[in-house]
Amino acid sequence: MMEKEYLLANMTWQEVEKRLKECKIALVPIGSTEQHGPALPLSTDHYIATQFTHRAAEMIWDEQKVVVTPTITFGFSPHHMEFKGTITLSELTLSSMIADICHSLDQHGFEKIVLVNGHGGNETAISNALHDMHGNIDAKVYHANWYNMVGEKIREIVTPPLYHACDMETSVAWYLGQRVLEDKRVDEPGKSLVPGFISPDMSATRPRASVSYNFKEITNSGVVGYSTQATKEKGKQIADTVLENLVRFIREIAKI
Ligand SMILES: [Zn+2]
Numbered sequence: 107m108m109e110k111e112y113l114l115a116n117m118t119w120q121e122v123e124k125r126l127k128e129c130k131i132a133l134v135p136i137g138s139t140e141q142h143g144p145a146l147p148l149s150t151d152h153y154i155a156t157q158f159t160h161r162a163a164e165m166i167w168d169e170q171k172v173v174v175t176p177t178i179t180f181g182f183s184p185h186h187m188e189f190k191g192t193i194t195l196s197e198l199t200l201s202s203m204i205a206d207i208c209h210s211l212d213q214h215g216f217e218k219i220v221l222v223n224g225h226g227g228n229e230t231a232i233s234n235a236l237h238d239m240h241g242n243i244d245a246k247v248y249h250a251n252w253y254n255m256v257g258e259k260i261r262e263i264v265t266p267p268l269y270h271a272c273d274m275e276t277s278v279a280w281y282l283g284q285r286v287l288e289d290k291r292v293d294e295p296g297k298s299l300v301p302g303f304i305s306p307d308m309s310a311t312r313p314r315a316s317v318s319y320n321f322k323e324i325t326n327s328g329v330v331g332y333s334t335q336a337t338k339e340k341g342k343q344i345a346d347t348v349l350e351n352l353v354r355f356i357r358e359i360a361k362i
Contacts, residue, residue: 110164112167112172112173112174113160114174115176122214125171126214129170130215130217131170131173131356131360132172132173132174132175132211133159133219134175134211134219135155135175135177135224136177136221136224137152137153137178137181137225138182138194138224139181139192139193140183140194141189141321141328142271143271143291143327143328143333144291144292144329145276145286145288145290146279146284146286148191149179149284150275150284152177152181153224153279153284154275154279155177155222158224158282158348159222162349162353165353170357175207175211178207180193180200181225182194182195182200182231185227185320186227189328197230197231198231204221204231204235205235205238209239211245212244216245218246219248220249220355220356222250222352223250224252232249235247246362248359250355253275255355256344256351257351259347260309260344263340264340264344265335266309267295267296267305267306267307267330268307269306269308270321270329270330271328271330271333272329272331273332273340274331274340275331276291277344278341278348280336280337281344281345282341282345291334293329293331293333294325294329296324296330297323299323306330
């Protein structure tokens with residue numbers, strides 16, 4: 107029986123070579139190192155992305171022996187720079203890094219690569235990387251944000267807004283084992299920049315418009331949402347759904 111090892115960084119090159127004869131799917135967790143209010147550490151986005159990929163690889167092991175690369179722990183976070191500790195890459199650096207990682211995996215023979223993202227601010231860089239690679243990479247590169255793997259059920263589980271260090275994110279991080287400074291949790295729904303059109307809420311209904319802004323303009327604490335509402339139980343409910351969908355997604359792309 108094959109020893110259960112899905113972390114690329116823990117494998118030898120010979121083990122990777124052998125694994126590729128069995129499975130050609132690689133997962134790449136992507137996050138950020140940015141402020142998440144007074145109750146959550148700066149690692150939160152990459153912590154969650156890492157946990158979800160590791161757990162998904164664990165869950166699907168009997169069917170697919172996917173490999174998980176080391177996490178990209180920095181993301182695109184200029185809008186959080188007014189809060190101490192945040193480290194941001196430029197969008198170009200991030201998309202170049204993603205493309206370089208994918209080209210490397212492609213060169214070794216990985217045929218499907220799933221970028222599992224935990225930070226909304228990375229989405230444009232990921233899209234740009236996907237467009238840049240299109241046509242000059244053999245591997246199929248997929249992009250999945252964990253928060254888009256939740257589905258409609260989320261509205262029944264958490265208190266909106268869904269945005270940053272909110273009820274949803276705090277619950278999920280907590281359940282997944284992240285450090286949470288429980289008594290430092292705060293409720294700050296965030297400021298609407300154009301009422302009725304531009305509000306910090308991923309679950310907001312349309313009509314919607316957008317504008318660039320710094321987080322200091324919409325929140326004092328760094329939180330946008332109700333983190334005092336967070337519980338590990340809610341986190342489990344959400345995480346189970348995300349994992350179920352992520353595993354289903356991997357199962358589907360394995361068939362293509
Ligand atoms: Zn986050």
